Amino acid sequence: MSSHDTLGAPAEDVEIPFSILDTDLYKFTMQYAVLQHMPDAHVVIRFTNRSPEMLFSRTTFNWAQERVNRLSTLRLRSSERSAFANACPYFPDSYLDYLSRISLDPEHQVKMQFHPKSENGSGEISIQIEGPWRDCILYEVPIMSILSEGYFKFDDTDWNMDDQREQARRKALDLLSPPGGVTPLVFSEFGTRRRRSFHAQDIVMRGLMDGYEEWQKGGGKGGALAGTSNVYFALKYGLKPAGTIAHEWIMAIGALYGYKGSNGRAMDMWEQVYAAHATPPPLTMLTDTFTARAFFVDFTSNPERAMRWGTLRQDSGNPRTFVSLARDAWKEVESRAGSKREDGRIAVGKRxxxxxxxxxxxxxxxxxxxxxxxxxxxxxxGTFLTNDFRKASNPSQISKPLNMVIKLSQIDGKDCVKLSDDKGKYTGNLDEVKRVQRELNLPHDHEEKQRG
Structure with a gap:
């Protein structure tokens, strides 16, 4: 593909990987922060298949290996640069220059192995990524999307694209026109990592746009298709790239600097990178890396900082419990910051x-x-939009998506862990998990089955 046609390329003609922008925004916002704070940090990152009954063929493995090796060719093209800079004005020219020169080294940094498990030759795939965090941070999303696309290209072919655009249109209309007086929803598409294929995600984006435009033409107000986490599709369809921080930023800071106060430290270090910019990315904090309980201790400890972080992201646990905790926390910090509203309502912009x-x-x-x-x-x-399919042979049955994660395992020789608000679930070495829980005065409750 020439350097001039990536954003206008027909999706059905695209062979992944083809653009460095075909990934989630938070990989770039975190990469720039890593370059500012920890440019020499060395990481180990590992893949986990949470659906071990869904085995891969050697054909898929070989196809995926070849595609992963092609990641070495990706860098920011001159034809993409201006659109990327306009959509994300908080990135300086020096960072765009870095992306324009970047040269990933998957043949040395990504170790993929095939492990036969069944009589028909199917097996498991293990992946370990190792190298400078400043570059290895970019592997997760494309590798996961490559594995998913390969699996559904070679191993599970009992599906088709029929009605995918219409299905996405209906979902958008349902979200924008909820029943019973519920406020129309503001939503973004988050499904790149676990999409069925690049082409499928493109069709879904078209369907979501169809539904949103139909709703707007009908006089709809209040809701929105607010954007997509995928920078390429955001630029292609004139949407806002969505997202700022993933678990790995907070996991790394906890491992390197200690877990007490690690959420607050992660917010402070983020603001040191972006806050001085005239148009910084939205301050959105992920709350469950070391449990919401630990997060809210840090959050309420600095009311002025908490007031600047306008959005909290709930990614595990009981959402009803979380809403109550968040509401109480914001009221507390508003009161302590001297900005409490007399009517008792949460300040505008907190969500x-x-x-x-x-x-x-x-x-x-x-x-x-x-x-x-x-x-x-x-x-x-995410997955509900970009990997919601039925079996072609029996449309009453779901064609299951892969359930997989790629998570930070070590940084500079220190084990990284992720706790969760899902009871008993964790990622990382169990002894380190227990040590972190003791350090944060959290209850000990574990299951052998890990979750990313």
């Missing part, structure tokens, strides 16, 4: 973004709850 395994019904139920509590809400919806 929760929900992103934990959402579908239309769950999202509408959470919007209704937030309406009742006078809390702002938005929604990041």
């Amino acid at each position: 929760i973004i929900f992103s934990d395994g959402l579908d239309v019904d769950k999202a509408i139920e959470l919007q209704k709850l937030c309406d009742e509590l006078d809390m702002g809400a938005s929604f990041g919806i």
